[in-house]
Amino acid sequence: MSTVEERSASRKRAQRQGQALDFVDDRLGSSKWIRSALDKIFPDHWSFMVGEVAMYCFVLLLATGIYLALFYSPSSAVVTYHGSYAPLDGQKMTQAYESVINLSFNVRFGLLMRQAHHWAANIFLAAIAFHMCRVFFTGAFRRPREANWIIGITLLLISMLEGFSGYSLPDDLLSGSGLRVVYSIVQSIPFVGPWLAFNVWGGPFPGSSAFLQRLFVIHEFLFPLLLAGLLGAHLAVLWHQKHTDFAGPGKTEKNIVGSRLWPQYAIKSQALLMFVAMVVFGLGGLVQINPIWIYGPFEAARSSAGTQPDWYVGWLDGALRLWPHWEFRSFGHEIANPFFPGILLPGIVFTVIYAWPWIDKRVFSDYGEHNLLDRPRDKPLRTALGVAALIFFIDTTLASATDLIGNGLQVSFELLIEILQYGSFVGPVIGGVVAYRTCILLQRTGAHPVQRPVGGIIVRDAHGAYHTLGAEHDGHEGNGHGGPEEVVLGAQAHREA
Amino acid sequence: MTATKYPRIVTGTHGPEEGAGAGTPWPDDVPPEQDDTWYPLRDDPWKARRMEYLIAAFWAVTAVCGIGLMVVYWTGGQTQLEGALFAAGAGCLGTGLVLWARFLLPGHEVTGSRGHHVSSPEERAAVVESLSRGTDAMMSRRGFLVKKVLAPVGGIFGIAAIWPLASLGPRPGRYLYHTKWYAGARLVTEDNRPVHVSDVMVDGLLTVFPEGYIGDASSPAVLLNVGTAAVSEPYGESGFEVVSGANGLVCFSKICTHAGCAVSLFNVLSMQLICPCHQSTFDVLDGCKPVFGPAPRALPQLPLGVREDGYLYAKHDFYQPIGPGFWNRGSDRQYFPKVSS
Ligand code: FES
Numbered sequence: 060m061s062t063v064e065e066r067s068a069s070r071k072r073a074q075r076q077g078q079a080l081d082f083v084d085d086r087l088g089s090s091k092w093i094r095s096a097l098d099k100i101f102p103d104h105w106s107f108m109v110g111e112v113a114m115y116c117f118v119l120l121l122a123t124g125i126y127l128a129l130f131y132s133p134s135s136a137v138v139t140y141h142g143s144y145a146p147l148d149g150q151k152m153t154q155a156y157e158s159v160i161n162l163s164f165n166v167r168f169g170l171l172m173r174q175a176h177h178w179a180a181n182i183f184l185a186a187i188a189f190h191m192c193r194v195f196f197t198g199a200f201r202r203p204r205e206a207n208w209i210i211g212i213t214l215l216l217i218s219m220l221e222g223f224s225g226y227s228l229p230d231d232l233l234s235g236s237g238l239r240v241v242y243s244i245v246q247s248i249p250f251v252g253p254w255l256a257f258n259v260w261g262g263p264f265p266g267s268s269a270f271l272q273r274l275f276v277i278h279e280f281l282f283p284l285l286l287a288g289l290l291g292a293h294l295a296v297l298w299h300q301k302h303t304d305f306a307g308p309g310k311t312e313k314n315i316v317g318s319r320l321w322p323q324y325a326i327k328s329q330a331l332l333m334f335v336a337m338v339v340f341g342l343g344g345l346v347q348i349n350p351i352w353i354y355g356p357f358e359a360a361r362s363s364a365g366t367q368p369d370w371y372v373g374w375l376d377g378a379l380r381l382w383p384h385w386e387f388r389s390f391g392h393e394i395a396n397p398f399f400p401g402i403l404l405p406g407i408v409f410t411v412i413y414a415w416p417w418i419d420k421r422v423f424s425d426y427g428e429h430n431l432l433d434r435p436r437d438k439p440l441r442t443a444l445g446v447a448a449l450i451f452f453i454d455t456t457l458a459s460a461t462d463l464i465g466n467g468l469q470v471s472f473e474l475l476i477e478i479l480q481y482g483s484f485v486g487p488v489i490g491g492v493v494a495y496r497t498c499i500l501l502q503r504t505g506a507h508p509v510q511r512p513v514g515g516i517i518v519r520d521a522h523g524a525y526h527t528l529g530a531e532h533d534g535h536e537g538n539g540h541g542g543p544e545e546v547v548l549g550a551q552a553h554r555e556a
Numbered sequence: 557m558t559a560t561k562y563p564r565i566v567t568g569t570h571g572p573e574e575g576a577g578a579g580t581p582w583p584d585d586v587p588p589e590q591d592d593t594w595y596p597l598r599d600d601p602w603k604a605r606r607m608e609y610l611i612a613a614f615w616a617v618t619a620v621c622g623i624g625l626m627v628v629y630w631t632g633g634q635t636q637l638e639g640a641l642f643a644a645g646a647g648c649l650g651t652g653l654v655l656w657a658r659f660l661l662p663g664h665e666v667t668g669s670r671g672h673h674v675s676s677p678e679e680r681a682a683v684v685e686s687l688s689r690g691t692d693a694m695m696s697r698r699g700f701l702v703k704k705v706l707a708p709v710g711g712i713f714g715i716a717a718i719w720p721l722a723s724l725g726p727r728p729g730r731y732l733y734h735t736k737w738y739a740g741a742r743l744v745t746e747d748n749r750p751v752h753v754s755d756v757m758v759d760g761l762l763t764v765f766p767e768g769y770i771g772d773a774s775s776p777a778v779l780l781n782v783g784t785a786a787v788s789e790p791y792g793e794s795g796f797e798v799v800s801g802a803n804g805l806v807c808f809s810k811i812c813t814h815a816g817c818a819v820s821l822f823n824v825l826s827m828q829l830i831c832p833c834h835q836s837t838f839d840v841l842d843g844c845k846p847v848f849g850p851a852p853r854a855l856p857q858l859p860l861g862v863r864e865d866g867y868l869y870a871k872h873d874f875y876q877p878i879g880p881g882f883w884n885r886g887s888d889r890q891y892f893p894k895v896s897s
Binding site: 391393 | 629632633635636637638639640642643644646647649650651653654656657661662663664665666667668669670671673674721722724725726727728731732746763765771772773774776810811814815816817818820821831832833834835836837846848849850851852879880881882883884885886887
């Protein structure tokens with residue numbers, strides 16, 4: 060095509076687009092907003108994409124979830140199975156379980172959708188957790204972004220509950236045991252526990268016939284609605300405040316460097332949606348997850364060994380295993396055992412996480428506004444605490460698989476639990492100290508922990524001459540953080556390049 | 557890295573800072589020229605054309621995957637194929653999009669002002685003024701209507717509005733203190749066979765229910781034959797075990813005292829019951845007291861009796877509440893009167 064032709068086509072297109080936009084603007088006066096939206100600048104750093112991965116998982120969860128909901132029957136009426144899956148023939152089961160079996164075996168694409176939904180949920184939570192770590196370790200939660208931290212943590216909390224409620228819907232043996240444990244945890248709350256459990260379940264475990272319906276309404280209506288609303292708020296606040304960025308040459312607290320929403324960022328973002336879909340559906344089709352037909356329907360008198368919750372509740376299940384056999388009793392009342400690991404621990408954890416932006420202000424006496432991020436090494440104390448918390452999380456998560464690990468390593472689960480009990484104290488301390496010292500070391504050397512050295516590392520040789528190491532580098536941006544000297548050095552290196 | 561490839565430009569949309577902090581210069585490494593249409597392959601039509609074909613090829617694969625998915629559907633569905641085709645289709649579409657954005661669409665690094673995300677002091681003052689217009693009038697006469705009337709009225713009405721939540725479930729009452737076991741209840745298996753003294757071999761075990769309540773979630777119990785081994789009974793009481801010839805039968809609640817899972821693993825060598833959920837371990841010969849794990853209390857024991865015809869029955873419900881603890885449970889001991897044997 061000739062340039063002349065192209066130019067006239069472009070002119071015509073602009074005219075048509077103009078007409079369409081006129082139509083909208085005559086009614087909404089939206090041109091100014093649309094212009095600034097299209098021109099909006101988003102910084103490029105791979106770690107900023109992970110929150111987006113979570114968002115796209117949510118999109119896929121909605122799509123696959125709506126499909127599943129069209130087949131699921133939230134009924135605890137007992138039926139005798141005579142379907143296409145022979146091993147279960149003649150078994151008594153609830154209609155809920157039967158409907159999921161039928162969805163898996165008799166509905167074309169049904170199993171794919173179910174497994175994709177489950178995988179998407181696991182990736183969703185993983186992406187949220189990673190995103191939270193990123194925000195924590197880089198101090199992105201600092202003023203003015205405290206509100207988004209609060210919203211984000213609430214999103215995490217609701218997502219965990221959403222995941223657990225979905226995991227429980229098929230009414231299989233595994234999820235039934237999970238619900239039994241949760242019932243016991245609720246029942247263990249002082250004063251109101253039994254009353255609360257009876258109200259949620261509609262009676263003593265396994266609850267009234269209304270329970271599965273309640274769970275269904277919560278899982279496919281209440282929580283998704285909350286998630287969608289909070290996600291909207293999260294994005295709106297982000298949009299208004301603009302993204303944080305790592306320090307680097309040419310980056311200040313007052314400017315923002317990156318690519319524009321249209322077309323670069325928008326197209327790449329759609330590509331990310333496609334890649335998330337690729338992973339979710341690839342796993343959904345090729346890697347089995349939650350084969351409830353193997354577990355069988357729930358029966359109160361059964362539970363099987365090697366039961367594993369989804370990974371994001373593993374730490375709570377592990378905490379239940381590690382908390383000693385204590386419970387406290389006096390004046391005819393008791394605080395039952397599951398309360399401590401099941402309610403108190405997550406209660407404390409989430410309270411601290413919620414309050415962190417304000418704790419952080421006090422710890423570092425820093426009440427100011429920040430658009431440029433810390434590197435983890437810049438705040439050794441924060442980094443150390445974060446690492447300690449992560450190690451605690453890993454320790455308790457490992458504890459939720461003591462039986463499996465024990466079998467695999469030929470160690471008795473008793474020994475393993477004892478190790479992990481001590482580990483939950485010792486591990487975080489060691490991890491924290493190591494992280495702290497590493498931060499200090501990195502601060503001194505200015506080296507990047509994984510990439511090759513950047514910018515100006517100046518060495519003085521035996522003759523007293525100065526050399527710049529890595530002068531031939533191509534100016535890793537976003538890497539010349541730290542004190543003002545380093546930024547200057549980085550900028551100079553950049554000009555040379 | 558990117559800086560050497562793309563010209564950086566200063567955006568004109570938002571303009572530089574005004575007000576406080578005004579005059580902050582743009583970073584000096586930002587070249588002033590602005591070209592919003594530049595993309596990496598703009599000046600190389602030959603390469604650009606080749607890139608277009610490459611992208612088209614990726615998207616063509618996506619189309620083929622789409623057709624493949626439909627074929628798979630028509631032929632009855634095959635989960636692995638569905639997943640692979642879905643993944644390949646989405647992956648190729650995504651790869652094409654990335655190549656497109658990366659090489660053929662404008663998208664160099666630009667620098668813009670963050671602008672003000674907060675309001676000026678004047679704007680804030682104006683809001684306070686508008687608010688006071690209402691609140692001043694509302695709170696006149698020391699806020700009589702708001703503080704003394706509206707607040708309590710709203711509280712009462714609010715509580716009334718959420719009151720229907722109480723219909724969600726019955727009150728716990730005495731539910732948690734009892735199971736469906738009753739004096740004289742025969743032990744039956746899951747398929748409703750009454751259990752005879754000789755039904756369980758030495759070192760064997762069986763899950764039993766009270767007759768008429770098979771499957772009840774609070775009542776499952778595990779019946780064990782400990783043979784001639786000596787067993788201790790709760791709080792020094794007797795009348796829980798049935799001994800007949802070489803059989804010694806004891807029966808315990810199957811609901812774990814930790815968090816309510818079914819205690820379904822049995823280690824014959826150590827005569828221990830193990831809960832699969834969190835590995836609480838109970839010593840059968842010692843009244844199922846917990847010897848390892850988080851379970852805080854022994855599994856409640858069912859007082860067993862044997863009828864003339866040799867079938868086992870329960871002489872009483874479990875004395876203490878079964879399963880995990882709760883606020884009003886009290887201690888196990890208080891539930892033990894002398895058991896008549
Ligand atoms: S429920 Fe049995 S050990 Fe936790």
